Amino acid sequence: MILEMHAEDIAWLTAVELTEGVRSGRIDRQAAPRLHLERARRLDPRLAAFVHLDGAARAGDGPLGGASLAVKDTQPVAGMPWTYGSRRWRDRVAEADAVPVARARAAGAAILGKTHTPELAASVSTVSELFPPTQNPWRAGTTPGGSSGGSAAAVAAGLCTVAFGDDMGGSIRIPSSCCGIAGLRPSPGLVPAELPSPVRLSCRGPLARSAADLRLALGVMTGRTPPAAGPPRRLRVAVVGSSPVPTEAACQAAAARAAEVLAAAGHELRPGGWDPMPVARAYQVVRPASVSTMPGEPEEYGGAAGQLIAQGRSLGVREYLEAFTAGLAAAGLLHRLLDDCDAILTPTLGRLPMPVEEVPPFLGEPWCSYTQFVLPVSFAGLPAVSVPSGLHEGLPVGVQLVGRERREWELLALAEQLESSPGFGFRRPPGWE
Numbered sequence: 001m002i003l004e005m006h007a008e009d010i011a012w013l014t015a016v017e018l019t020e021g022v023r024s025g026r027i028d029r030q031a032a033p034r035l036h037l038e039r040a041r042r043l044d045p046r047l048a049a050f051v052h053l054d055g056a057a058r059a060g061d062g063p064l065g066g067a068s069l070a071v072k073d074t075q076p077v078a079g080m081p082w083t084y085g086s087r088r089w090r091d092r093v094a095e096a097d098a099v100p101v102a103r104a105r106a107a108g109a110a111i112l113g114k115t116h117t118p119e120l121a122a123s124v125s126t127v128s129e130l131f132p133p134t135q136n137p138w139r140a141g142t143t144p145g146g147s148s149g150g151s152a153a154a155v156a157a158g159l160c161t162v163a164f165g166d167d168m169g170g171s172i173r174i175p176s177s178c179c180g181i182a183g184l185r186p187s188p189g190l191v192p193a194e195l196p197s198p199v200r201l202s203c204r205g206p207l208a209r210s211a212a213d214l215r216l217a218l219g220v221m222t223g224r225t226p227p228a229a230g231p232p233r234r235l236r237v238a239v240v241g242s243s244p245v246p247t248e249a250a251c252q253a254a255a256a257r258a259a260e261v262l263a264a265a266g267h268e269l270r271p272g273g274w275d276p277m278p279v280a281r282a283y284q285v286v287r288p289a290s291v292s293t294m295p296g297e298p299e300e301y302g303g304a305a306g307q308l309i310a311q312g313r314s315l316g317v318r319e320y321l322e323a324f325t326a327g328l329a330a331a332g333l334l335h336r337l338l339d340d341c342d343a344i345l346t347p348t349l350g351r352l353p354m355p356v357e358e359v360p361p362f363l364g365e366p367w368c369s370y371t372q373f374v375l376p377v378s379f380a381g382l383p384a385v386s387v388p389s390g391l392h393e394g395l396p397v398g399v400q401l402v403g404r405e406r407r408e409w410e411l412l413a414l415a416e417q418l419e420s421s422p423g424f425g426f427r428r429p430p431g432w433e
Contacts (some may be wrong), residue, residue, distance in 0.1 A: 007035050008433060012209070013161070013198060013228060014209055014212065015217065018161060019063065019066050022065055022066035024270075029066045029336075030058060030066075032059070033066075033068045033112065035161055036052065036158075037067045038157050040207045046140070047137060047191045048131060048133060049070070049134055049144075049149075049153040050078050050112075050115055050150065050159070051113075051116050051150070052302060053111045054111060054112060057111055058233075059110040061108050062076075062108030063216065064104055064105045064107065064150075067109050069110065069161065070115045070150075070151055070159070072115050072147075072150065072163070072164075072166060073113055073115060075098040075101060076096060077094055077098070077331060078094055083095075083115075085119040085121070085130060085131075086128075086301055086302065087301070087302065088301055095427050098190055099162060100193060102139070102222060103220050104220050109346075110241075111218075115150030116149065116150030118149075119301065119304065120291055120301070122291065122308055123147055124146045124147070124170070124359060124370060125143045125149065125360050126144055126146040126149025126175070127146070133356050134151065136153065136178060136353055137157040137429040138391075139353075140181065140281040142352050143178060143354060143355070144178050146170050146175060146176070148167070148183075152176055152181055152183065152207050153179055156181050156206060157429065157432045158159040158324060161208075164204060164207070165204070166203065167202065167205055168201045168372065169201070169283055169375050170374030171186075173386040173388075173398075173400060176398060177220070177386045177396065178387075178395075178396060180398070180427065181207055181384065182213070182385060182415065183205065183206070183207040183214075183386045183433055184205045184383070184384075184386050184408070184417065185377070186205050186408055187382065187383045188200060188204070188295055188381050190222055191203065191204040191313070201290070204216055204221065209426040210419065210425070211385065212412075215416075218262050218412075227409050231268070233272075234415060235268070235414060236343075237259075237336075238272030238344045239345050240272045240346040241256060241346075241347070241355045242274075243336065243373075244276075245369050245372045247347060247372070250397055251348075251397060254347055254389040254398070255346060256388070257390070257424075258418060259345060264417065265417055270341060272332070272337050273333065274373070274376070274386075275330065276371075276373070278326060278327065279330045281323070282324060285320060287325050288363075289312045289320050290310075290312070290324075291312055291322030292309060293311050298310040300312075308362075321383060328379055330376070331381075334376055338382075343403050343404075344400075346373040347398075348386040348410040349367045349397075350370055350371070350372045352395050353392075353396070356376065374400065377402050381401050382405055383410055384400050384402045385412065385415045386400050387418050390424065391427075
């Protein structure tokens, strides 16, 4: 006999807990998808995480059997809108699943729908002219981060089990930190994409309420079987608490607390340097170039996206190559840290979540302070995970763990060890029962 758990409990189960419950017969396979659809219909009008819901979503059999999945609207899902947050694709419907989505569907996940993204994913908030601004589940009127803000908000508010996003300059790690969840940027090329990133910086990855769920989802996205979960070996960890760019004290304090936990767990800590500005200057050229090949004219897009496209098309080849080369060279600092260490610990962000109207303009000077710890990782081509690290004045703060290339499993083991410590890991935001 299948036993139903209390509905509220099922909504907040991790994917690992949920799939184990389904396999053991304690939880109905369709319980979580049904509940998440009901919660999304009831609660999302004040969150604005979803831009489309599939009322017929059903879970199948497999590693994700019984779990529900939300997909960022940069990635195609067959039969669902695929707008990229842009009026140019307001009416576009995807004909086929993205490769990771197809793998998740085959693994038994119920594909609930699409989540909000800013136009062309070019913002550190989640606001577009097509849909209402996505809110932070911890405080209305506050940014959930971006550009995978819809995915992060849906996971944090218990409207889905896991979500997919993508990360070029921090777009998984930023909203994960802002919403108090876990989010992984994998090594470039580990998760397949239908079209290559023009600048080879963007990576698809999972967002979840636990590092164990990131491990499970990454295995499905890559088509690989994760190793058995367990504590990491004793690692050498470079600790970065600040940089030449101003960092808010609460962000520095979170990294310091994480360092204490890792030291107590037996890891060897070493100080590490950080200089984000050369990479930020490079990205201010590379990011416009990344959208310069978008179809049509800049006027067919919203104001900010159209301006970014026009800026990219005005670049010369030499200017672009010089900037990209400079960014890669500056990011070499991270590789040098990892010559003598196994991982790097930093704050995820340089600032706490702010009101939506105060989000730093994309690629502007205040944006440099906000993204100072995530952006160099992208240029270095390294995997990184944001781990929830408590609250400051009622808003989440996160820390970032960076690992060696293609060492995601070891990195996630370290993240799981950290999040199991008091003061770390996911907690439910109030008001989403």
